[in-house]
Each structure stands twice: as C-alpha cells, then as structure tokens.
Amino acid sequence: MGEQQRGAGSAGSFEQVVLPHLDAAYNLARWLVRNPHDAEDIVQEAYLRAFKFFGSYQGGDARAWVLKIVRNTCYSFFEKNRPAELAEEFDEKIHTADTENADAEAALLKSADSRMLGEALDKLPVNFREVIVLRELEGMSYKEIAEVTGVPMGTVMSGLARARAQLRERLLLARAKEEQRGLRK
C-alpha cells in the first residue's frame, strides 16, 4: 500500500487526479450498462480499482486512464451477468442513401428528439455505443478513445464510421415507424 500511495503522490493525489472524472465515469457506465443502478455500482467498483492501481498511474491523460478502468469493469460485469450482450452479432446493412435523399435524411436526423436519440443509442451494440459516447458525448479524440478501448486509432475511426451509420439507420427507422403510427391515428 505504501508504494501505491507513493505513486499517487508523484502525479497528484487520487482526489485531485481521479475524482474530477466522476461524471465522465458515470456517463460511460450509464450508457454501457443502460441503467442507473448498475452504473453506480460499477463506477464505485471501478473507483476502488483505480485507487488500488493508482500507484501504477504514470501521469498523462487521467480521464482516459479512469475511463479505461470503468470500461473494463463494465465488460467484467457483462461477462458475469449479461454474456449475451458481448456475443451479440449484428447484421450490418449499411444504409445507402442516394444524394437526392441526403438532404431529406439530414432534415429527419436534425428533427430527432432527445428520447429518440437515447433509444437509438441504447439499441446499438455495446462496442458501437461506447465509441459514440466517448466521441460525441465525452468529446474525446481518436487517440484518447484508442487509449480507453485498447484498440488502434484506425480501428476507432472505422468503428465510429460503422457506429454512426447504424445509429443513423436506427433513427431513420424510428422516424419512419413514428410516422406510420401517426398516419394510423
């Protein structure tokens, strides 16, 4: 323990370095496990782990360091409690809009509200969900995302491309369904 405290001292205290990223930690956990209760438990566990490993933290991007631990904790949670989540295979029909449709589509996407976006994001497979959350909500660079997820930057980029395509697809689908429902009324 003494050693760990030492490591902590050289880069600032745990309190200074890790606690400020609690919102980021919760946001990621909340979107990965999709319910507040599990998210809180996971963040607490991740923070205890972070405390334990703080001795090995060498300085650098603290947020990425914390989020990496949160992510790993989430994945352990999935393995234990929801193995299906990690095994899910998703058909990937990448949407092919022609150019005339592009603007109509953009208008539809712009009109999507918060609830629709949340639901569409919830339905993405976990590996897509995490890149969207890290890039669009957390505002991380490819490099930071690569650090959190432990994949090369090129993979982050292609993952984002596929994740966005799928998110878009789901949103457009949700919009179409809503319109149908509206017509039926």
Place this chain on the structure above:
Amino acid sequence: MACENNQLLLEGYFDGELDLVRSVEFEEHLKTCPDCAGELRGKNALRDSLRAANLYERAPESLRSRIRAALPAEARPQPIPMPRRPVLEWLAVAAAILIAVFLGARVLPNIGGQTENLVAEEIVASHIRSLQPGHLYDVESTDRHTVKPWFDGKLDFAPPVVDLKDQGFPLVGGRLDYVDHRNVAALVYQRQKHFINVFVWPQDPKTSMRPGVQSIQGYNLVSWSHDGMDFCAASDLNVAELRQFSQMLQQ
C-alpha cells in the same frame, strides 16, 4: 453514401482528425463529390441532434459521497511518510525545466519561426485564460454594431467585426487582450459548446504568424491575413470546422 475510397477519410475529416495536408486534399475532393458532401451533411445533422439532445449523464451527488465514504474504509490507509529529499527533488525539477526549455528552444524553430511560435503559445494561453469564469468578454453582445464601436479609443486600429450566426457561429462578445507586446482585439464566437477566440491585430512583418493551422496543447489555431490585419482563431473546436469558420470570416 460517401464514395467508396473516401469513407474513412470522410470520417477522419468530420472528426477533425486528418492532418493538415490530407484535410486540405479532402476539402478539394468535397468540392467535386456530391456524394461525400451529402454524407458530410448527414453526419453533421446527426452530431447536431446528439448535441442538442443533452444525453450526457452526470454522476448523482449520492454516488460521489458513496465513493468518498468507501475509499478510506476499503483502500485508503494513512499515507506512510516517505523519506523526503526536498532539495534534491527541487533540483531535479529545475534540471527538468532547464532541459525542457533547452529542447523546446531547439525543436520549436523547426515548426515555425520562434517568435511566431511564442505568439501562438501566447494566444493559446490567452484563449485558455479567457475561458476561466468571467474572463471571456469585456463587452457581451451578439450585435456587431455594439461590439465594434466598443473597441473605439481602446485600440489604434478598428478590427472588422462580423456576425456568423446564420452560419452556426454566433458572435457572443469582444475583449481587449494583449498579445506579442501589443493590445489586440479578441472577438468571441461560439460553436455549440465550443468558444472561438479570434485575435486581430494590424499586420506586422516582424511577428506575422504564418497562415495555416497548428495545434498546441490540444487547441487548434488557424491564422490568416486579410485587409492589412493578422487574424488568429483559437479553439478546442476541430480543425475542419475551425477552418470552415475562418474561411467564412474572410469572405
């Protein structure tokens, strides 16, 4: 859908992750490729709605206290006092700083002129300072007819002030700032949650920043000259959008 060869480039461009050369090349491509341009609009629309939707989930206060309470019980022993060597440690820090300064002085000129880089660093520092609470503007207004006259008598030049609200970059205010030993105008624009500081001063061949893009401490800078003035836009906004913004200002 983006044309086949460029899907990933488009992604990187959209995220501001391409290097300058590839970013410029891709902009050229965009001019002639309606598919990629349409796809880019779609991506922007998706990002805009994601931002507007406020999906960020903040940690509840109860979790914060729960974690604070759990830490000492489970994992936080009293720090064990380590033998300290304050003098040696400080010497090490001093040596590190000296080495850093020395290396910095040797490496920086390769990137650009040394003064130019100092100016760039000053601008980044100024940008960061302006984001601290209460430092962003001296005059808060979205009206350029309020912002521009405000500079009268405070500067020995009249900075051009335009509003780009309709283009998604509203003007939010102006500020007097000090860069490279002179008073400069700082115009503040906003792009969603990102602030952009545009520093303006009369062209000066001695310190002129080379037109172009650079990145310092994660902030992007775009500099250009126009109508006898030097401009430098600083922001954490991605390069692609910042360049777009600077081009609109030049029109």
